[in-house]
Amino acid sequence: xxxxxxxxxxxxxxxxxxxxxxxxxxxxxxxxxxxxxxxxxxxxxxxxxxxxxxxxxxxxxxxxxxxxxxxxxxxxxxxxxxxxxxxxxxxxxxxxxxxxxxxxxxxxxxxxxxxxxxxxxxxxxxxxxxxxxxxxxxxxxxxxxxxxxxxxxxxxxxxxxxxxxxxxxxxxxxxxxxxxxxxxxxxxxxxxxxxxxxxxxxxxxxxxxxxxxxxxxxxxxxxxxxxxxxxxxxxxxxxxxxxxxxxxxxxxxxxxxxxxxx
Numbered sequence: 001x002x003x004x005x006x007x008x009x010x011x012x013x014x015x016x017x018x019x020x021x022x023x024x025x026x027x028x029x030x031x032x033x034x035x036x037x038x039x040x041x042x043x044x045x046x047x048x049x050x051x052x053x054x055x056x057x058x059x060x061x062x063x064x065x066x067x068x069x070x071x072x073x074x075x076x077x078x079x080x081x082x083x084x085x086x087x088x089x090x091x092x093x094x095x096x097x098x099x100x101x102x103x104x105x106x107x108x109x110x111x112x113x114x115x116x117x118x119x120x121x122x123x124x125x126x127x128x129x130x131x132x133x134x135x136x137x138x139x140x141x142x143x144x145x146x147x148x149x150x151x152x153x154x155x156x157x158x159x160x161x162x163x164x165x166x167x168x169x170x171x172x173x174x175x176x177x178x179x180x181x182x183x184x185x186x187x188x189x190x191x192x193x194x195x196x197x198x199x200x201x202x203x204x205x206x207x208x209x210x211x212x213x214x215x216x217x218x219x220x221x222x223x224x225x226x227x228x229x230x231x232x233x234x235x236x237x238x239x240x241x242x243x244x245x246x247x248x249x250x251x252x253x254x255x256x257x258x259x260x261x262x
Contacts (some may be wrong), residue, residue: 012039012096012097012116013039013040013041013095013096013097014039014040014041014095014097014098014099014112014116014171015041015042015043015090015093015095015097015098015099016034016040016041016042016043016098016099016100016101016112017043017045017083017086017087017089017090017098017099017100017101018030018034018042018043018044018045018086018100018101018102018103019045019046019047019079019082019083019086019102019103020044020045020046020047020049020053020054020057020103021046021047021049021053021077021082022049022050022051022053023049023051023053023103023104024049024051024052024053024056026103026104026105026217027044027053027056027057027060027103028056028060029105030103030105030109031044031057031060031068033108033109033110034109034112035064035067035068036109037109037112037113040099040112041066041067041068041069041095042067042068042069043069043070043071043086043089043090043093044057044060044061044068044069044070044071044103045070045071045073045082045083045085045086045089046070046071046072046073047073047077047078047082048072048073048074048077054070054072057070058070071085071086071089073085078188078189079188079189079190079192080185080187080188080189080191080192081188083100083182083192083196084182084183084185084192086100087100087177087182088182088183090177091174091177091178094174095174096173096174097116097119097171097172097173097174098171098172098174098177099112099115099116099169099170099171099172100168100169100170100172101127101168101169101170102168102169104217105215105217106214106215106216106217107127107168107169107212107214108212108213108215111127111169111210111212112171114210115127115169115170115171115210116171118171118208118210119171119173121206121208122205122206122207122208123172123173123175123176123200123205123206123207124170124171124172124173124176124197124200124205124206124207124208125170125171125207125208125209125210126162126164126167126169126170126197126207126208126209126210127164127167127169127170127171127209127210127211127212128162128163128164128167128209128210128211128212129147129164129167129212129213129214130148130151130163130164131163131164131209131210131211132211134148135211135212135213135214136213136214136215136216137213137214137215137216138215138216139216147166150166150232151163151164151165151166153233153236154166154194154236157236157237157239157240158194158198158236158239158240159201160194160197160198160201161201161207162197162207162209163209164209165193165194165197166190166193166194166232167193168190168193169212170193176200176203176205177200179199179200179203179205180196180199180200180203181199182196185199186235186238187231187235188231189227189231189232190231190232191231191232191234191235194232194235194236194239195235195239198239
């Protein structure tokens, strides 16, 4: 059953999945911003943060039962594994619309309603930094150049057509996300986002982008390191064998939904 037959995306309840690791300085503001929107609930997925982020999330869950929940992860850590567990839990809960976003305030909750509304004609809406030029605040030129090159590289190698293949701000129809093999994805860093998008496109998902302004984190340090960069380079090459199938699937999706970028 699609969202249209159950409820319009703009009226459905939305579950926002937020992975955290040492985000105690930003999490309260983020949770306040998300829950200020009606129908938006939050699942915090904490990787045993040593700074007490998990305890802060628990306090919010106690204060807002039913609106804020916490998944405390142990064992293998990393952004990809956190997203896999968190999104799987969201699917188990039956949320008709699922959002993934960062906890460091680089993704502003003000864009949440717009992303959900974009599902009226799509299966996946991406909060894009590159739809209208470059919409990034407080990044050095080197980081901007690296990100824009990475997206061009991913598009060239995999056949994906989204302007921002590496954005972690995404809004999914439940049925579309359920077809992504979350536990079978090999990546664990930011490449996990590329791999998710690849499988969604291969399955014929109608993908649109909506502009956002991305603001560099105010606290903490980036999780980008040499190992993450190497994985980001190798993952598109690993996925490239299915490029033709992606293009065919995206062509079919475009014919069904001629408006909007896929």
